[in-house]
Amino acid sequence: MRSIATSIQSLNWRLILSATVCFMVFYLLVTDDHSRSQTPNPITPPEEAPQEQPATQKSPSVLGEYDGRVDDPYRINEPNPVLGVDYDSPLDAIPDRTRPGGEPAEVGDQKPDEETSSSSQPEVQPPDTQPSTPAIASETEDENYVAICMAVKNQRKDLPEFLIHHYHHLGIRNFYIMDDASDPPLSEIPDAELGVPRETITFEMQDESTRGTSHSQQLDIYMRCIENYGANHTWMAFLDADEFLQMTGNQTLTDMLSELEQDKSIGSLGVNWRMHTSSGLLTRPESARKGFIDCIWDDLKGQGANSFNRHVKSIVRVSHAVRPANPHLWVLKDGSRTVGEHGDTIDSEAYRTPITRDRIALHHYAGKSREEYEEKMQRGNAMDDPKGEEFWKAVEKDLPHMRCTEMTEYYP
Template sequence: MSFEDYRRSRYRPVARRRFLLRIVLACCLIFAIWHPAIPFRTKPLSAFAPNLVDKLRQTFDYKHNVTDWQMVHRFVQEHRNLWKGLEHVYDDPTSTLPLPEGSPDASLASNISQHKKGPSPLPNPPLPPPDEDEHIALCLTGKLFIAPHTIHHRNLIPLIVKNQTRDLEEFLRHHYHHHGIRRFYIHDDGTMPSLSDTNYSVPSTSLTFISHPTVEHNPDFEDRAGIQEEYYTDCATRFRDQHFWMGFLDVDELLEMTGNETLLTFLQSWEQNSTVGAVGVNWLLHTSSGLLSTPSPPTDSRKVYTKCIPDHAAPPYNDNEAIKTFVRLDKFESFHNVHCVGEMRDGAMEVGEHGDEIKPPCSRTPSTRERWALHHFATKSREEFEEKKVRGHIQGGGASEEWWEEVEGERQWDCLNLAEYVP
């Protein structure tokens, strides 16, 4: 055998194996690029979603490299409990918390909707222990709607809640889960249909509906002056022996604990001071966020209206100086108005979060929210504000165009804290 024949016979199998290996590697590469089950893509992420990286970093201040699909997949896995816009990607597509069509979060979610569904997002922030002893209760009244076609029928004006069940659902879900409240008293002022006829996401055993019959009112609603204070007083006196604290809120007001306390521990910190009979929390007024129409499908206010007005350091002050009140029931005597108490037993007083005394007319300046805050979704979209103008207040009168212009004309800033809440 010649040397040339020996060389060929010795190295031909090696060359054949190398050739086959190259074929296998090429097939694997093609599979990795095109197979839908592989999260990694060779194309840069910017080719699919130019604004995605900036959105992730702005929302979560995420410092890792998220320039390819593999990092996006890793990011979603690590931060599913924080991601506030992907409930319908990882959960049932018919989720009760859809995003408004055309919003940045909705388009962002659609960009990565191809990824495999996983478990539901964890609650965010972590939920406090439930107040099973019902140490705290909430009393609320609804926003009412006048049915114009019935005004001329013997001056009988049925009071109808329009879109009220949606607002009430968010209110109950927020305070039940994120503040541990296990008792809600809801005054149903002759509404049609009754608020109690709706199924809410919280247990029905936590809800007590106090129904009032539909009555005749004069066209100017002058007979309704003071009606909300009457309902609040009824809650405080009727259930005085069943709870230690009671908060008096409206359905468009959502509480946030901004410090390191829960609502229960915060209120308990005042119980050793016999001179404190009530604690007031400052409003933080949300604007329409530039929306003219109500999002469709309906979406939580927390997710949509994320612009707030700033506090004024000097007069003229704005609505952020207004407060709502949590009352220690064994000290309660009467309300001054819907915002604060008037008289209390044993000379007790109402204070702010730092122990500063609050007196009528129930405003607190400077406004502070270092321990807690009350987000007031007052205007919502222009469409909903027009409904509110017709609907009127529970005590008569209605929202004015001047008030809209005053709120919307304020300098606005992003207030996204509640937008991150799940559920």
């Protein structure tokens, strides 16, 4: 027992302690190295790409409380700059009319989207260049130089804006409203509703007993305009209540027609359409000019062949007129011709291509809102050829659209 104790006492405890500490440090280093080699580096998960939502069929969502615009993939979803009850209307020109709101919103220059909605569709073209200030008719112009004749049926709500626009901005002082059996007669519209002096309007109710059949009624009406009133004027424009003339250059309408009159061979001016869409509106806006701010394309690559805008309407030189060939063009006296705005001869039955509007345009609000289009289908027209759903689909869905806000610049 004593020998064991003696042996223990003889041990070098300092050396043993040092060796133990060194061994533990070595062990810890080796263990830590091994642990690191077994633990994988942390991997940051990649950002998930946004997943495309499957297309679903749903009813269009209403975007506004009062304007009735809908989310439609076929139109440019930009806010209408001036539409609504809180803004000015051309109807404000009516005497003693109470305005519904404050000053109108400013309408800035609109730029078209650079990309089309589908690569399979033809390119969406930029709007035509418009003058910064619309050409306004001079008060000194001959009031009888040019007149407008129109066949109208049950369009009491449409007439005031048409009359106001052409009276104030085209200088028209003679309107011949050929009433195609409206009920009540359009002549019963109160003066305060018309928006222009009543003495500038001649109402003529058409006799239903002598009403033409098929496609002849509108042509008969146009012929009666020339026979009954043509002698009072040098030029007469034959338009519908949804067609608005615009001088796109620096001339007034009288200036332009006076220039054309110098060429004795010119018997008629054919003006290209600029057809507006519904702009997604479901109900009638307060103003067509301020509400419908999208148009169909001109098909410039195809020289206008695939666009309704190739159609023209005529401003006829009365002394050269024989009879209307159709609602678009007139048969003229021998040696006379119908020309476009650049003096180019129009030889087709109703079309002018390529489409240009450098000097004058005819804005055609063909469908307007869905509410108004349904009224139009019920009403029919003087050609006994009412538009149907196929026309609506072509204008609203099939043809590319482009922004066209130039008519919003006019007030009243």
